[in-house]
Amino acid sequence: MNEIIGYILIIVGVVFDFFGCIGLVRFPDVYNRLQAATKCVTLGTVLLLVGVALVSWTGPTSAKALICAFFILITSPTAAHAIAKGSYASGIKLWEKSVVDKYSEKFEKKD
């Protein structure tokens, strides 16, 4: 039973990774690419690691896979936030069809 659920989670995780990478290629802007790719790939890789932990249950691999999933859940949104702030500060424009830009008000207030 563990193995069946684990293999299903691995397949779903790989599908999420694939959709995230398609979003990384197809979206028009840095910020769109960032939000599509980071969310999808984080969820997909965490599902894949939980699936590996379920398939190899009661082994050292399982505990290490859960630790690795915890690390990725913490570090990946932090890295995405840092990249978004850095790319905005380095002067990358938004896509011309983007509607709202709340972050520019904060930059103007600071100056």
Place this chain on the structure above:
Amino acid sequence: MITLSYIGLCICCLLCLYRIGRGPSAPDRTVAIDILGIVIVGFCALFSLVTGKDFYMNLAIAWSLLSFIGTIALAKFLEGRSFDE
């Protein structure tokens, strides 16, 4: 089933490499490098499952931490600040 997963992750790596090579600006490449690191962590987990060896999972943990540190360093470089602040 596992072979299909390998093929899917290989296609993901190729798409990330396409964005790294083609990306018009530096933040595009930084995003693609970050995503490539996370995909490779999943790849290491699948290797550990198939071969039954344990150290591939150590490799995955080390790779995730190093990828995080490298991405933070690249983001601070994009922001135009020095590393001491």
